[in-house]
Amino acid sequence: MSAFDITEVGKYTPDELKNKTLVLVKPDAFARKLAGEVIGRFEAKGFGLLEVKKLRLTKAQAEDFYSVHKGKPFYEKLVASISAGPLVALVLEVPANRDTKGKTAVEVVRLMVGSTNPSEAAPGTLRGDFGLDITDNVVHASDSAESFVRESKVIFG
Ligand code: CMP
Numbered sequence: 001m002s003a004f005d006i007t008e009v010g011k012y013t014p015d016e017l018k019n020k021t022l023v024l025v026k027p028d029a030f031a032r033k034l035a036g037e038v039i040g041r042f043e044a045k046g047f048g049l050l051e052v053k054k055l056r057l058t059k060a061q062a063e064d065f066y067s068v069h070k071g072k073p074f075y076e077k078l079v080a081s082i083s084a085g086p087l088v089a090l091v092l093e094v095p096a097n098r099d100t101k102g103k104t105a106v107e108v109v110r111l112m113v114g115s116t117n118p119s120e121a122a123p124g125t126l127r128g129d130f131g132l133d134i135t136d137n138v139v140h141a142s143d144s145a146e147s148f149v150r151e152s153k154v155i156f157g
Contacts, residue, residue, distance in 0.1 A: 012149075017149070018104040020091060020148060021105040022141070023139055024141075025139055028136035029138045030087050037130070038088075042090065045112065046095065047093060048095050049091075050092065051156070052089075054087070055087065055089065057087070062079040063079050064154050066079055089156075091152065094108070113125060113127060117134045119132055119134075
């Protein structure tokens, strides 16, 4: 049985959700053999790996995943790129014995990921160290607990 039953995610309290987030190693980064590096960064930081899943999104799943961006000029390209090949999805958790001084998993992970445009992302961040392209920007990370719940349902069903 899985350590983290994503179908139960709706039952998490707001406090429990603060410790969790979703990261996708995007298809371009997966093809560039960066999955191990990305996972290693989060492990070295101290996150627990609740889920690690390799999958390929259908176009319909990709449209659902990025539905908040529907209508934006970059939407079609984004959907094509995230469904172009296999990706690795991670559910990360801050272990219960770690004191983040109120910072959520979403916030800590987004700091590690860096600015959306890798060409502007700080060195030391994943996008700053491994990307040059705004669409194939190495990883996606949930931007809120609500996004984590919605996005996780697309990935894990
Ligand atoms: P991601 O974190 O996956 O969330 C939405 C994605 O849209 C973002 O990373 C980028 O890959 C992509 N994107 C492409 N163009 C833009 C843009 N101009 N502004 C924001 N995001 C963009």
